[in-house]
Structure formats: structure tokens, C-alpha cells
Amino acid sequence: MSSTPAAPADAAARRAVKPVICYPNDTLPVPDLALYSRARESAVKTGEVRVPPRDAACFEVPAGHFFRITSIEGPQVGDLNLWNKTDLSERFYSGKTRALHGTHITTGERMWTSFPHLRPMATVVADTLGWYGIDEFGGSVHDVIGTRCDPYTGNLLAGSQYHHCCHSNLTRALADHLGVSPAEAEPHVHDVLNVFMCTGFTRGTGQYFMKASPVRPGDYLEFFSEIDLLGSLSACPGGDCSAEHSSDTAACYPLLVEVFAPAEGALGDWKSPPPNGYDRSHGRG
Ligand SMILES: [Zn+2]
Numbered sequence: 527m528s529s530t531p532a533a534p535a536d537a538a539a540r541r542a543v544k545p546v547i548c549y550p551n552d553t554l555p556v557p558d559l560a561l562y563s564r565a566r567e568s569a570v571k572t573g574e575v576r577v578p579p580r581d582a583a584c585f586e587v588p589a590g591h592f593f594r595i596t597s598i599e600g601p602q603v604g605d606l607n608l609w610n611k612t613d614l615s616e617r618f619y620s621g622k623t624r625a626l627h628g629t630h631i632t633t634g635e636r637m638w639t640s641f642p643h644l645r646p647m648a649t650v651v652a653d654t655l656g657w658y659g660i661d662e663f664g665g666s667v668h669d670v671i672g673t674r675c676d677p678y679t680g681n682l683l684a685g686s687q688y689h690h691c692c693h694s695n696l697t698r699a700l701a702d703h704l705g706v707s708p709a710e711a712e713p714h715v716h717d718v719l720n721v722f723m724c725t726g727f728t729r730g731t732g733q734y735f736m737k738a739s740p741v742r743p744g745d746y747l748e749f750f751s752e753i754d755l756l757g758s759l760s761a762c763p764g765g766d767c768s769a770e771h772s773s774d775t776a777a778c779y780p781l782l783v784e785v786f787a788p789a790e791g792a793l794g795d796w797k798s799p800p801p802n803g804y805d806r807s808h809g810r811g
Pocket residue numbers: 605674675691692693761762763764771
């Protein structure tokens with residue numbers, strides 16, 4: 527049996543030490559938002575994908591184009607996976623994005639790729655929920671702290687067999703897009719950006735919480751694509767995630783993904799960011 531150990535005499539002093547930011551981000555390469563904004567003015571829509579409720583859909587966005595995720599019909603949370611279109615092993619790295627930008631992302635912040643690439647793959651250029659900030663519970667929107675709802679955790683906690691969690695939706699959509707089996711697609715599915723989801727950690731117990739998303743139809747989150755992207759978006763079975771997920775109980779709505787191409791030359795000499803410059807020798811010359 528474990529019990530709480532007695533506090534040392536200097537416990538208060540140890541707790542009073544002020545935190546330091548792990549990764550001060552003032553040396554991060556800064557996106558040229560003014561350039562992106564000028565390019566966006568000339569952009570024309572090239573396609574759209576409607577994501578059905580409790581399901582997912584894939585979409586492709588060439589480097590230098592824009593994509594927008596919009597709430598339509600009703601408040602709905604989306605679980606987003608992104609890959610380098612030509613190399614699925616380079617994919618969104620939720621944990622490092624969190625370390626660099628904090629628990630939630632908004633305009634000017636970026637989704638970063640996995641090792642050994644560690645480069646920006648998508649930059650947020652517009653967020654109509656940018657006004658929300660951090661509420662009195664410590665909640666905010668568009669989190670990189672959750673993973674994605676999945677059938678394994680449901681089975682672990684409740685013995686359930688539910689097939690429309692975001693993990694399964696993303697798996698089916700990727701399998702269909704690549705023309706492979708769900709078993710082949712599943713290992714490519716990874717921790718998501720929780721688009722429109724309102725989450726935080728409880729102060730007292732540090733537990734992950736969710737609350738009804740403040741998103742309303744017409745709200746959107748828009749990105750500039752830094753590399754050629756394959757995306758997959760799931761309309762979470764949790765709907766606005768006000769009560770529960772991993773079931774068919776919540777009201778769910780579709781989401782819209784639109785892709786926009788800037789005019790020829792609008793980005794000047796802009797190029798995709800190169801992969802990370804670390805030499806990968808890991809101390810073994
Ligand atoms: Zn979900």
C-alpha cells in the first residue's frame with residue numbers, strides 16, 4: 527500500500543520556485559503572415575470536401591495553398607491528422623507542437639512534423655474563435671493535448687465495441703484514400719489537432735477536461751500549407767463535446783474543408799521549409 531509521504535521541512539520553499547518556460551519560442555522561425563495574407567487575397571477555391579457526422583474524409587493541399595475547416599449546420603468538433611503527402615512517415619507531431627506553442631494553437635502558430643524532419647507543415651492564418659482566449663476554468667480551443675477518441679480506451683474503461691470514434695473514422699478514411707486495408711492504414715493515424723474542441727486541465731487534479739465548444743456555424747480555422755499535405759478530418763462522435771464521446775448519443779454535424787490556390791507568383795520566392803538541420807549522427811561520429 528502506498529501512502530502520501532511526509533513533506534520535507536523546506537516543502538513550501540521548493541513549491542515556491544517560479545517556473546521557467548521549457549522552450550522559449552522567441553527564436554522560432556516566424557511565418558511571414560503578411561505575405562500569406564497578400565497571397566490569400568488572390569486565392570481561388572479549387573475544391574471542397576464535406577465530412578459527414580461520425581465519419582472522416584481525406585483531402586490534399588499542395589504546398590503554398592490554403593485550407594479552411596468550417597463549422598456548418600451545428601456546433602461540431604473535428605479531429606485533424608496531417609501527413610507529408612509523399613512520405614506518410616512525416617506527420618503531425620502533437621507533443622512537440624504543444625511544447626513549442628502551448629496547449630492550444632491559434633493564428634500565427636504552426637503544426638510541426640515528426641522527427642527527423644521537425645519543420646512547420648501548416649500555419650494557422652485565421653481563427654474566428656481567436657477571441658475566446660483562456661476561460662476561467664483554464665479551457666481554450668483547438669487543443670494539442672488530447673489524443674483522439676478511440677475504441678481501445680472505450681473497451682478498456684467500459685468493455686465497449688464502438689466503431690465511429692475519430693481513430694476508426696480516420697483509419698477508414700485513410701484506407702479508402704490509399705486503397706489499402708484498415709489494418710495497413712491504422713499505424714499512420716496519429717494524435718490530432720482537436721479543431722474547435724474546448725479543453726483544459728483541472729487545477730486541483732490535473733485531469734483532462736472538455737466542455738461545450740463555443741464554435742457556431744460559420745466559424746472557421748484556416749491554414750497555409752507549408753508542404754504538400756494529405757489531411758484527414760473526423761467529425762467527432764462527441765459533437766460539440768459537451769457531454770460524452772465514443773457513442774452515438776451526442777448531436778453531430780458535418781464539417782466542411784475547402785482548399786484555395788493563390789494566384790501564380792503571389793508568394794514570390796517563397797519555398798517550403800527544409801527538413802531540420804540536425805546531422806543525425808547522435809554522437810556516433
Ligand atoms: Zn473524437
